[in-house]
Amino acid sequence: MSESEMAIIKPEAMKSYIWLQCTDGSIQQVEEEVAMFCPMICREILQTGMGSSKNYAISLPQRVNPAILSLILDYCRFHQVPGRSNKERKSFDEKFIRIDTKRLCELTSAADSLQLKPLVDLSSRALARMIEGKTPEEIRETFHLPDDLTEEEKLEPLKNANDDPRIRLLNRLYAKKRKELEERQKQKDGETEEQRKDERSVDEILSFINGDGDSKTAKAAKNKKKNRRKKEQPKDSSRTESDKSHKKEVSTLSVVRNEAGVSYSPSPSQISEMRDSAEDAFAPRDFEDADIDDELDPAMKEELDREVEDFARRLNSDWPERMQEILSLSQERRAVPNFVNGNGSLRGYTGTVGISLRQYPLPHPPTERGQDRTTWRMENVIRSVVLLSFKTKRTIFFTLRKHLEVSWLIFGRKARL
Amino acid sequence: MVLPIRRGKFEMEDRISTLPSNIIEAILLRLPIADAVRSSVLSSRWRYEWSTIPHLIFDKHSVPLSLHYKLDKIVDQVLLLHSGPIHKFVFDGSACLEDCSVVNRWITVLSRNSLKELVLRFCPDRIYKLPSTLFFCKGIVILELHDCEFRLPRVFEGFGSLCTLSLENVVISDNDFATLISKCSLLEKVAFMDFYGCSRLRFNAPNLRELIIDGLFEDIYLENTPDLAILSVGLDDADDLDDEGDSDNEDLENKEHYNFMTSLNAVPKIENLSLRHNMLELLAGDSLLDRLPTYSYLKKLYLTCVNFEDTKHIAILRCLFRSAPVLEELTIEADSVDSSNPAASFWEGKECADFRFNHLRYLTVTEILGVGPEMELIEFVLANSPVLETLFIRLDNDVCDEVKIYKQIMRFRRASTRAEIINLD
Numbered sequence: 001m002s003e004s005e006m007a008i009i010k011p012e013a014m015k016s017y018i019w020l021q022c023t024d025g026s027i028q029q030v031e032e033e034v035a036m037f038c039p040m041i042c043r044e045i046l047q048t049g050m051g052s053s054k055n056y057a058i059s060l061p062q063r064v065n066p067a068i069l070s071l072i073l074d075y076c077r078f079h080q081v082p083g084r085s086n087k088e089r090k091s092f093d094e095k096f097i098r099i100d101t102k103r104l105c106e107l108t109s110a111a112d113s114l115q116l117k118p119l120v121d122l123s124s125r126a127l128a129r130m131i132e133g134k135t136p137e138e139i140r141e142t143f144h145l146p147d148d149l150t151e152e153e154k155l156e157p158l159k160n161a162n163d164d165p166r167i168r169l170l171n172r173l174y175a176k177k178r179k180e181l182e183e184r185q186k187q188k189d190g191e192t193e194e195q196r197k198d199e200r201s202v203d204e205i206l207s208f209i210n211g212d213g214d215s216k217t218a219k220a221a222k223n224k225k226k227n228r229r230k231k232e233q234p235k236d237s238s239r240t241e242s243d244k245s246h247k248k249e250v251s252t253l254s255v256v257r258n259e260a261g262v263s264y265s266p267s268p269s270q271i272s273e274m275r276d277s278a279e280d281a282f283a284p285r286d287f288e289d290a291d292i293d294d295e296l297d298p299a300m301k302e303e304l305d306r307e308v309e310d311f312a313r314r315l316n317s318d319w320p321e322r323m324q325e326i327l328s329l330s331q332e333r334r335a336v337p338n339f340v341n342g343n344g345s346l347r348g349y350t351g352t353v354g355i356s357l358r359q360y361p362l363p364h365p366p367t368e369r370g371q372d373r374t375t376w377r378m379e380n381v382i383r384s385v386v387l388l389s390f391k392t393k394r395t396i397f398f399t400l401r402k403h404l405e406v407s408w409l410i411f412g413r414k415a416r417l
Numbered sequence: 418m419v420l421p422i423r424r425g426k427f428e429m430e431d432r433i434s435t436l437p438s439n440i441i442e443a444i445l446l447r448l449p450i451a452d453a454v455r456s457s458v459l460s461s462r463w464r465y466e467w468s469t470i471p472h473l474i475f476d477k478h479s480v481p482l483s484l485h486y487k488l489d490k491i492v493d494q495v496l497l498l499h500s501g502p503i504h505k506f507v508f509d510g511s512a513c514l515e516d517c518s519v520v521n522r523w524i525t526v527l528s529r530n531s532l533k534e535l536v537l538r539f540c541p542d543r544i545y546k547l548p549s550t551l552f553f554c555k556g557i558v559i560l561e562l563h564d565c566e567f568r569l570p571r572v573f574e575g576f577g578s579l580c581t582l583s584l585e586n587v588v589i590s591d592n593d594f595a596t597l598i599s600k601c602s603l604l605e606k607v608a609f610m611d612f613y614g615c616s617r618l619r620f621n622a623p624n625l626r627e628l629i630i631d632g633l634f635e636d637i638y639l640e641n642t643p644d645l646a647i648l649s650v651g652l653d654d655a656d657d658l659d660d661e662g663d664s665d666n667e668d669l670e671n672k673e674h675y676n677f678m679t680s681l682n683a684v685p686k687i688e689n690l691s692l693r694h695n696m697l698e699l700l701a702g703d704s705l706l707d708r709l710p711t712y713s714y715l716k717k718l719y720l721t722c723v724n725f726e727d728t729k730h731i732a733i734l735r736c737l738f739r740s741a742p743v744l745e746e747l748t749i750e751a752d753s754v755d756s757s758n759p760a761a762s763f764w765e766g767k768e769c770a771d772f773r774f775n776h777l778r779y780l781t782v783t784e785i786l787g788v789g790p791e792m793e794l795i796e797f798v799l800a801n802s803p804v805l806e807t808l809f810i811r812l813d814n815d816v817c818d819e820v821k822i823y824k825q826i827m828r829f830r831r832a833s834t835r836a837e838i839i840n841l842d
Contacts, residue, residue, distance in 0.1 A: 105432035112440055124440055127433065128447035136458050143433045145460040 018045065019057035026066050027057050030073050037076040040114045061113035068103070068110045075119055097126040101143055104130075434462040445470050449479035454495060469501040476509035476538075489519045496526050503527055505534040511564075517545040528554040533578075539564040541586055552576075562587060569593045575600025583608040595619040617676075631693075639680035646686060649719075651693035682710055691719040698722075701729035707736060715741040719748045725790040727756040731763055734794075738772040747774075747798075748781040751813070753788050763793035774802040781809040783841065787822040796829045805833040811841040 018035040021027045035051070036042045044058045045051050051058040060069065078084070078092050097104070104123055111119035131139055140147055433441075445453040445467050453467045475492055477485075484491060492508065506527055510517065517539055527535070528550050535557060539545045541564055549570045559581045567589040579601040589597075589612060598604065599621040607622070610631040617636045620628065627647040630637065633655060639645065677699070690712075692700070697720065718741060724730045738744070764770065780798050785791055799808065810826065812819055826838065 102430070102432050105436060108440055109436050112437060120440065120443065124443040125447055128444045131444065131456065132448050132452050134452075136455065139456075139459055144431045145434060145463070146431060148461050149458065149464065 016052075018051040019054050020051065020069065021057035021059045022064055022066050022069060023060070023062050024065065027054060028066065028069060028073075029054075031077075033080055034073055034077045037080040038072070038114050038116050040116075061110075063106075063113040064110040065106070068106045071099075071103070071107060072110060072114065072116065072119065076116075079118070093122050097122060101127075101130065105143075431460075434460060438466070441466050442470055446472055450474055450495070451480055451484070465500075468499050470499075471502055471504040472506075473499070473503055474505065474507040476507050476536075479507075489516075492523060493519070496523060501530075503530040503532055506532060507534075507536040509536075509538045511538050511540050517543065520545065521548040521550070524548055524554075525550045531556050533557060534559040536561040537563065537565065544586075544588060559583075567593050567597070569596055573597075573600060575602070577601070577603070579604055581606045584610070584612065586611045588612070588614045591615040591617050591619075595621065598622050636676045637680055638676040639683055642680075642684060644686055645684045646714075647689040648684060648687055649689075649691035649693070650696055651691075651721075652695040652699055654695060678708075682708070685710060685712065686714050687712055688714045689717040689719075690715060693719070693721045695722060697724070697730050697733055700733050701727070709736050709740040711740050711742065713743060715744060717746045717748075718744055721750040722752040723749050724756055725751055725753040725763075725786075725788050725794075726759055728758040728760040728765065731760050731765070731790055735767075735770075735772070738774075742773065743776045744774065745776050746779045747777060748779075749783070751782065751784045751786065751791060753784075753786045753791065760790050763790040763797070770797060770801075774798055774805075776804060777802040778804055778806045779809070780805065780807075781841075783809075783811040784813040785810060785822065786813050786816060787818070787825075792822075792825055795826060799829045799831045799836065801832055802836075803832050805831070805836040808836060808838045809841050810838065 016032040017029040018032050018041065019027055019029050020035065020041070036045070040061075041051070041058060050056045064072070075096060078096075079089060099107070104126060108120060108123040108127065111123060130142060134142070139145065436444075441463075445456060448456070450473060453470060456463050456467050457465065473492075473495060475488060480488060480491070488508075488510065506523075508520070508523070510520070520537065525548075532554050533556055535551075535554070536559075537545070544564055544566045546566045546568065547562070549568075552570055552573055555576070556578055557576050558578050560576070560579060561581075561583040563585045565584075565587050567587060573596060575597075580603055582597075582601070582604060583606075585608070591614075594612075594615050595618075598607070598619070601622070603624055604622045605624050606627040607620070607625065608629040609618070610629070612632045612634075616634050617638070618630065618634055619638045619640055621641045623641055623643065625642045625645055628639075628642070628645060629647075629649045631649075631651040631653070633653045637650065718737065720734075720737075723734065777798065780795075780802070782791070782795060795808070795810075799805070812822060816822065823840075
């Protein structure tokens with residue numbers, strides 16, 4: 001073996017190098033002790049005797065590219081020195097692992113193919129830390145994962161997660177409520193129109209709330225599918241569709257309120273629908289799909305549960321009835337406001353929320369700050385809705401009037417004032 | 418595996434999903450179980466990756482507190498959707514579990530899935546009756562049970578691969594315990610703390626290397642533990658109920674301790690010996706102490722509740738020092754109170770010491786009160802340990818004249834030039 005002969009005659013000052021070749025053909029030379037730190041290379045050298053010269057370079061597995069190889073060799077170079085303390089090694093590892101996710105994945109893959117177990121452990125720990133505690137959207141964003149699961153597939157693992165009986169009950173209630181509301185609205189057609197403004201704004205808030213319940217952006221995709229199907233149905237009755245849709249939202253909310261403590265329906269994102277020129281009506285079937293709170297992660301669902309409870313508690317018992325009145329008033333006039341498409345944020349919306357809160361007594365007394373009751377109530381309503389919007393990353397528009405200053409509050413992922 | 422080609426700066430590739438399954442599994446294993454299960458909604462590649470992870474850990478750290486109230490339902494669902502072997506199962510039901518019988522279901526499932534490590538913990542007030550299916554989990558290697566009640570099936574073949582057994586706050590009978598230990602022939606480490614229902618412990622474990630016992634017992638009999646290296650025994654204070662029986666049982670005590678003494682004779686390879694709480698009291702009643710064998714491997718000795726005012730305790734100390742010629746580390750926690758056998762000096766009746774501390778490197782004496790025997794021992798050690806490196810001392814809180822004691826200790830001659838005296842605070 002030329003390698004061993006060389007080892008005998010070489011002067012001490014001369015280092016021996018190992019030649020490594022990546023799949024793309026590039027050849028790199030590296031000090032022997034650094035390369036031997038790597039079990040696969042070590043084995044190659046000992047078993048086949050390759051690597052001693054440029055012509056006999058050790059060919060590395062496919063997953064190792066030159067950039068990652070130099071990174072790995074840095075790692076080996078540091079750790080193969082025996083004298084380092086554990087603290088030094090740990091701090092080196094911490095700094096070493098601070099690379100972008102793409103390279104981290106490549107590094108893990110390459111380390112695995114080279115069987116460098118400590119590096120595999122280190123990088124998989126780093127990847128786990130990146131995943132831990134994040135919502136699925138965040139994780140998808142970090143790692144650029146394709147969102148290619150259908151709704152059913154997403155629900156499948158979680159469907160059994162915790163709330164089967166509640167889901168079934170909820171579905172039944174939704175269906176019942178919807179039927180009731182439809183009947184009542186048919187009866188109450190043509191009542192006073194004084195609160196037209198109110199209705200629309202209430203619709204808005206309901207729709208946003210319902211839309212906000214959607215924690216998975218992909219739900220929009222599914223609902224878009226359904227919406228498109230509905231679109232093919234009579235387009236001229238789009239208005240009635242949207243009316244119906246609003247009603248359904250109301251029913252959703254009312255049922256939600258009745259079922260305080262259950263996370264409410266993440267019906268299809270109203271925003272996306274309205275973006276589609278406001279002609280889509282979300283499928284009422286959505287309620288029945290038993291998907292109501294299944295898309296939500298269990299953890300997120302908990303938070304949303306709480307938020308909804310908060311919010312629902314603030315609405316009193318005749319809220320559904322009131323809503324029906326309000327809605328039925330403007331059945332004809334309910335032109336969906338013209339929305340400008342804007343990447344999920346609605347601009348130029350002129351709806352107002354004029355919820356007169358006097359009739360919604362809240363269970364808790366005002367705080368010690370001595371606020372007037374209405375203000376306090378309003379604050380709480382807004383607070384819960386804002387929290388909802390933050391959680392679900394949707395945009396909500398508010399106008400406060402009467403006792404409070406008229407002001408636009410815009411919340412959401414892209415907050416602009 | 419072909420690396421995906423970068424199509425351009427703005428179109429990022431999904432690199433993590435192209436990692437091989439074993440790496441994805443390694444990543445999922447490092448996540449708390451909630452996050453690991455939630456990864457199933459990330460993308461189609463990740464849909465079922467979590468269902469084959471071999472470790473299922475449901476304890477306070479892995480499951481967010483908000484979900485603890487339905488931990489049992491969560492475990493049910495996870496077990497239902499999981500596929501493949503489960504090697505490690507940890508469940509901490511101390512937060513909430515009202516009805517422990519759901520755990521029976523899980524153990525049945527786990528016993529079919531080549532379980533290797535099982536950790537169960539429940540409420541201390543609600544003892545969980547272990548189902549018999551647990552005793553048929555053949556492959557268990559590590560078993561840790563808290564707040565359980567043992568009832569071995571009549572035909573118990575033992576856990577053939579069990580290496581580590583840790584029981585805390587358990588109810589088990591003498592016979593059951595003896596059977597359990599003897600049928601697990603590979604047992605290497607046993608920790609047995611806060612036990613009820615057994616008082617005479619017998620250990621027939623030829624591979625046992627580490628034994629920790631902490632509880633109320635009458636006797637310990639190490640009948641077959643030749644390789645025991647670490648022995649740590651602590652005898653709890655008897656409850657008030659036993660006070661009346663103390664004087665009656667003196668003869669009985671002697672007979673019982675016979676077994677422990679025999680046990681001490683049977684562990685020649687011991688390296689680390691700890692006698693805590695009332696163990697010295699237990700040994701004090703024994704006249705056979707003089708016949709302690711010489712432990713040629715004993716390097717660390719840890720004694721607590723040593724009453725320097727009691728002749729018997731001092732006698733025990735002398736016996737132990739005599740049997741440990743290669744002792745390197747000695748730790749004594751004093752607990753000197755007035756006793757019925759007051760000791761005037763450490764060297765009662767002996768002209769010179771019959772032991773040496775030739776290898777002693779670290780001596781720690783805490784809760785020093787400054788009584789005669791304490792000071793004499795410290796003096797002796799300082800003067801006779803040529804390789805002593807550090808003497809750690811701490812005075813008891815009740816000492817009135819600390820400076821006097823420090824002055825006394827400062828005066829002592831030191832055989833080791835490297836010795837330093839450090840005051841622990």
